[in-house]
Amino acid sequence: MAVRDLSLPDRDALRLPRLLADQLRSRPFFVIAAMVSLTFLFAAVFAPWVAPYAPDFQDSNALMAPPSAAHWCGTDSFGQDLLSRVIYGTRYVFLIGFSSVAIGAVGGLAIGLAAGLTRGAVEWGLMRFVDAILALPSLIMAIAFISILGPGVDKVIYAVGFAMIGPFARTVRADVLQVRAQAFVEAAGLMGVDRLRIIWRHILPNVIFPLAVQATIRIAEAILVSSALSFLGLGVVPPAPDWGLMISEGRAFISIVPWISGVPGAALALLLIALSIVGDGVREQFDPKMRTNR
């Protein structure tokens, strides 16, 4: 593959349209996917201004109405505008996605650091703990947490977040082991630098960055698991405009009004595909292992 030029771009290239055009030429899918993801994010932030109706506004003259000028994406069985609900739903999607990944990353960082820095029985025990978390598929684990916590947006965030600790912990530990073996860490140790200081100044900065890359990649997974929970009826509670919930509500009407499930489902599929392309791009950019075998 082409070696990416890491020197500073000249002033001309710093102008946004030019930069965008350059990127668009070299990796078109990544740019398009990033723009799609940003559009969803924009919709989430500015939902009240972007959405044509309130998410719970019921138009009793238009129950299960097909797409029209008044309701671009049609309405559901309560006469609620699907486009508006999908737009408001992005708020739940991103709130749950970001928060649960944050919980998973912080928990994974703590356990991964501990497992990577200790030796012997403690390390062995911690790794078995991580193995045990990984033994349960994330959705089943999230369901188990929900069964204790109960339904609701905050509960979904905790359940999905806890379920993601395992994978994060495993990658953090691998990174810690790699950094710990480096000469500069050994040198610091030989120079008598305090152990906590070595962790803080030398190990942590080298672990945080790959963790951030991991986090971007896993947002799509968090969104998928949380909407699956809502789809199963175990997550966000109605009448919230959650996509998973909307898809599940439309299932009963699939043969007569396919758009009730179709619209939120298409939004979810589009966002997940876009996020996974963005994730792949980010990983390719920053993971040296990935860069060589392209």
Next chain:
Amino acid sequence: MLRWALAKILQTAAVLLIVSVASFSLLKLAPGDPVELMLGDDYSKESHQSLMIQLGLDRPLPEQYVDWLARFVRGDWGTSFVSRTPIFQYAFVEALPVTLTLSAAALGLALLIGIPLGVLSAVRKDSAWDAAAAAVSLTGSAFPSFYLGILLIWIFGVAFGLFPTMGFVAPWSDFWAGAYHLVLPAITLSTPFMALIVRITRANLVEVLEQPYIAAARARGEPAWRITWVHGMRNVLMPLVTIVGLQLGALLHGAVLTETVFSLPGVGRMITDAVLNREYMVVQAGVMMTGCLVIFTNLAVDLSYPVLDPRLRPR
């Protein structure tokens, strides 16, 4: 070799122990009083007390745990409040075979279609076909499976009426009816795996085909199919086995959703219904069952490495 295998088995035992403690705590952390749940609204203090003693809930937690684990291993998983049947019968004898059948069908389909597609992509690297396969596999791996299931129901079940959209017929009692009912669920569940298998096969085969031994085989004038399928694929098998083995968890994850979409009476549906009905003992059984399944498969994958690849035999 034996020491290495023993260490692996010891690790597995430790993981099983942690999963079992977690499953046990699930029941203890669950909201509500299990005795109240069993007795209903109307009960006396004495009957509450006697049932507590009868269930052993008055004893210290570690003792309860050991007792629970011993009963679990013997197949005594308690009785479901809702269906009034033993949970072992419900979960292990009835639900698990449904999930395993669905998973096996999906995995088989994914391998059957994914491997040839991946090989074709690798052989015709950078062709239009390769780009199309990459785009399709990316879409397939990111697409939410429950939505895919609904789309398939809508297109093939409702609009064209080609396949049944719900229910399960055991293939071991009526193979063709069973297979017919499994078509849509198996496609739904297999899509992300097919995408993954295409990617893994392509990436590994591309690398393998650049090896000198392949060039040597070409120089000897061996036919192209032999070079790809015999010499090349032999070295792709290892990563493929690893991925397929490690993806069992993801397969079960997808099965939960697929079973709900197509109303199949499997483990996933069982766990979901149990959470909705607050039947924590059934949730616990489901968690234990999936945990054990994944853990034992991982162990089998680990132990199979030295058998598959002599270079990996520990000294």
